[in-house]
Amino acid sequence: MPSIRLPRIPRPGRRKPDSALAAASADTRHLADVLVNTLTGNLDHRDINQVLAAIDFGISAHQGQTRVSGEPYIHHPIQVAQILAEMRMDKPTIIAALLHDVIEDTGFSKDQLARQFGKDVAHLVDGVSKLTQINFRNRAEAQAASLRKMILAMVDDLRVVLIKLADRLHNMRTIDALRRDKQIRIGRETLDIYAPIANRLGMHQFRHELEDLSFRAIYPIRYRVIAEHIKRSAGQRKDLIRKIGKGIRKRLKQEGIKARVIGREKHVYGVYRKMKQKDLPAEEIMDIFGFRIIVKQLGQCYCTLGVMHNLYKPIPGKFKDYIAIPKANGYQSLHTILKTPYGAPVEIQIRTEDMQQVAESGIAAHALYKARGKRNAAEQSRIQEWTQRLLEMQQSAGDSMEFIDHVKNDLFPDEVYVFTPRGEIMTLPRGSTVVDFAYAVHTDIGGSCIEARVDNKKVPLNTVLHNGQTVHIITDPNAHPAPNWLNFVVTSKARAHIRHFLKALDYSNAVKIGHQMLELALENAGLYMADVSGQKISELLTELGIESLDDLLAEIGTGQQIAPLIVNQLAGDQIKPEGHHKTRPLLIKGTEGTVVKLANCCKPVPGDSIVGSVTPGQGLVIHQAACANISSPSRHGDKWVEVEWQQQPEGHFSADIKVQVANQRGALARIAAEIAAAGSNIENVSIHDHDGTTSSLDFTIQVESKSHIQNVLTRIGRIKHVMSASRV
Numbered sequence: 001m002p003s004i005r006l007p008r009i010p011r012p013g014r015r016k017p018d019s020a021l022a023a024a025s026a027d028t029r030h031l032a033d034v035l036v037n038t039l040t041g042n043l044d045h046r047d048i049n050q051v052l053a054a055i056d057f058g059i060s061a062h063q064g065q066t067r068v069s070g071e072p073y074i075h076h077p078i079q080v081a082q083i084l085a086e087m088r089m090d091k092p093t094i095i096a097a098l099l100h101d102v103i104e105d106t107g108f109s110k111d112q113l114a115r116q117f118g119k120d121v122a123h124l125v126d127g128v129s130k131l132t133q134i135n136f137r138n139r140a141e142a143q144a145a146s147l148r149k150m151i152l153a154m155v156d157d158l159r160v161v162l163i164k165l166a167d168r169l170h171n172m173r174t175i176d177a178l179r180r181d182k183q184i185r186i187g188r189e190t191l192d193i194y195a196p197i198a199n200r201l202g203m204h205q206f207r208h209e210l211e212d213l214s215f216r217a218i219y220p221i222r223y224r225v226i227a228e229h230i231k232r233s234a235g236q237r238k239d240l241i242r243k244i245g246k247g248i249r250k251r252l253k254q255e256g257i258k259a260r261v262i263g264r265e266k267h268v269y270g271v272y273r274k275m276k277q278k279d280l281p282a283e284e285i286m287d288i289f290g291f292r293i294i295v296k297q298l299g300q301c302y303c304t305l306g307v308m309h310n311l312y313k314p315i316p317g318k319f320k321d322y323i324a325i326p327k328a329n330g331y332q333s334l335h336t337i338l339k340t341p342y343g344a345p346v347e348i349q350i351r352t353e354d355m356q357q358v359a360e361s362g363i364a365a366h367a368l369y370k371a372r373g374k375r376n377a378a379e380q381s382r383i384q385e386w387t388q389r390l391l392e393m394q395q396s397a398g399d400s401m402e403f404i405d406h407v408k409n410d411l412f413p414d415e416v417y418v419f420t421p422r423g424e425i426m427t428l429p430r431g432s433t434v435v436d437f438a439y440a441v442h443t444d445i446g447g448s449c450i451e452a453r454v455d456n457k458k459v460p461l462n463t464v465l466h467n468g469q470t471v472h473i474i475t476d477p478n479a480h481p482a483p484n485w486l487n488f489v490v491t492s493k494a495r496a497h498i499r500h501f502l503k504a505l506d507y508s509n510a511v512k513i514g515h516q517m518l519e520l521a522l523e524n525a526g527l528y529m530a531d532v533s534g535q536k537i538s539e540l541l542t543e544l545g546i547e548s549l550d551d552l553l554a555e556i557g558t559g560q561q562i563a564p565l566i567v568n569q570l571a572g573d574q575i576k577p578e579g580h581h582k583t584r585p586l587l588i589k590g591t592e593g594t595v596v597k598l599a600n601c602c603k604p605v606p607g608d609s610i611v612g613s614v615t616p617g618q619g620l621v622i623h624q625a626a627c628a629n630i631s632s633p634s635r636h637g638d639k640w641v642e643v644e645w646q647q648q649p650e651g652h653f654s655a656d657i658k659v660q661v662a663n664q665r666g667a668l669a670r671i672a673a674e675i676a677a678a679g680s681n682i683e684n685v686s687i688h689d690h691d692g693t694t695s696s697l698d699f700t701i702q703v704e705s706k707s708h709i710q711n712v713l714t715r716i717g718r719i720k721h722v723m724s725a726s727r728v
């Protein structure tokens with residue numbers, strides 16, 4: 001009889017027959033089944049369907065990709081999700097774990113994941129991808145501490161770290177498939193970076209497994225020797241351990257304390273570390289073995305301690321109360337070491353179930369409470385208990401809050417971590433800009449930076465930096481700090497240096513101008529510098545209470561002292577009245593900084609005829625000779641200085657122009673284009689609409705000279721809809 005093949009009927013609510021999972025290999029389906037079984041009871045039916053949809057998505061996305069071992073790639077994310085499922089993490093974490101390599105390794109975007117699996121999941125996957133993108137390979141080992149901090153700083157959601165740790169754990173579990181050199185490198189990285197993060201978050205189970213796997217990857221022989229030693233010594237003392245365990249359980253029962261008593265396993269790397277730290281052979285470290293007693297309530301911890309101290313004699317000085325004073329990472333427990341009649345001492349740890357959970361899963365235990373928080377009132381009260389405990393820790397003295405503070409600082413830091421092109425990490429205050437970075441690298445680099453690239457993109461110098469960026473500064477030995485940098489730098493180093501530079505620049509400019517002004521005043525009196533004796537100068541300095549000639553010149557330059565009066569004091573008796581005819585103007589460069597100001601009322605530019613006015617404290621202010629703000633009677637008093645532009649003035653000057661234009665689309669754009677074509681920049685523009693048909697546009701533009709303005713105006717005047725264009 002021919003056999004009839006019946007189609008498989010899918011269980012309701014389970015995978016659809018046409019799913020990628022149904023078509024996958026038996027191995028893949030088995031892994032998915034194990035995951036679903038683990039999740040059942042923690043997640044409901046609908047949630048599990050979404051998990052299955054994520055597996056389907058992952059299978060399709062990673063289609064054709066294999067791991068080094070030859071397995072289909074999807075086995076990796078499923079097993080990462082399995083690790084997190086065993087920790088009873090929430091649904092978004094599980095789904096994100098299943099998709100954690102999708103952005104990095106396949107063509108899908110964050111948005112696509114958000115549409116299919118929600119924003120929460122997409123955000124987590126994106127966070128994991130960003131951590132993956134940090135290239136650890138070139139980073140010096142010495143910076144492991146900064147990298148750990150940086151990883152914690154880069155995530156705004158702890159679940160991202162948990163997924164990353166689970167990812168690393170699974171990679172370490174399967175590291176045998178890789179080449180030796182890769183095993184060593186990844187093992188080192190895990191030991192330097194990921195195991196300490198697990199420790200910091202109080203996730204001891206994770207930490208121990210990561211450490212042992214890394215240790216085995218780096219030193220396979222040392223690992224085997226110590227592991228065998230642990231096994232042997234446990235075997236030798238099996239009877240002893242059983243006897244003591246039995247004694248403990250029996251006594252607890254007599255006292256009516258319900259407790260779990262667990263024999264403790266040593267972890268290989270822990271033994272190795274102690275051997276190295278204390279320089280002891282493995283035998284002596286193995287000498288102490290231990291039990292963990294887990295009770296229901298806090299009060300029973302101390303009660304149990306009393307019972308144990310009564311059962312065997314405690315070794316003085318070895319008792320530690322981490323319940324009253326928790327460790328920095330939140331760990332709570334009582335520790336004591338007892339002397340047994342069998343010769344070997346035994347270490348006892350006593351704690352509640354909650355403390356046990358925190359001890360093993362750390363911060364994850366917190367996440368776990370949070371994830372299950374919605375379920376029922378009992379869970380709710382556990383969250384409150386947790387919060388309560390945090391509060392108690394806060395109130396109890398000393399460093400008990402250190403852990404919480406650290407985690408908080410790590411997650412919401414006031415710092416950003418960025419890289420130099422060589423891969424060194426720079427720590428800067430949040431809000432720091434490219435210029436702050438340049439100064440942090442070296443004051444010379446800060447002082448001469450002209451351009452910056454962030455992640456290979458050219459950016460303005462005021463760009464605010466973010467975690468993980470690589471910053472490249474381009475310098476020019478002739479460049480100087482600009483006054484406007486003070487508007488955006490945040491580090492005190494940059495601020496102090498820029499201020500210092502500007503002050504020094506002002507001073508040297510003031511000395512130069514003052515020198516010129518004094519020379520001119522002398523010439524007007526028919527004298528030269530050489531006519532003034534050094535004796536006279538030092539007498540005058542003493543009289544005025546000024547320290548040096550430069551200081552005096554600077555004071556003249558900034559208008560604190562009036563040059564002709566100084567000439568009178570220096571050489572009053574030598575003045576030749578006939579010398580008065582000879583006048584020579586002061587030459588203005590235009591880049592004297594704050595010492596020589598160009599008046600805002602008339603905005604003089606090279607080519608304009610100009611006049612200077614000296615105001616104490618303000619220095620020299622240059623006006624157009626025709627400026628309406630100048631009243632002629634006082635024009636030749638002490639206040640006024642004859643000035644002229646230097647042959648080759650430097651820098652950029654501002655000028656105001658007014659353009660009347662018929663309201664036409666694109667008129668402004670045309671004008672702007674002509675201004676640019678004339679080699680000028682627009683600093684500011686304002687538009688006034690007149691009657692709906694014409695507008696007047698007021699521009700402030702940057703020019704080099706009067707003829708440059710003329711050039712700009714001519715170009716604008718040629719535009720069709722422009723009715724007039726003139727300098728204001």
Ligand code: MN
Binds near residue numbers: 076100101167
């Ligand atoms: Mn992965």
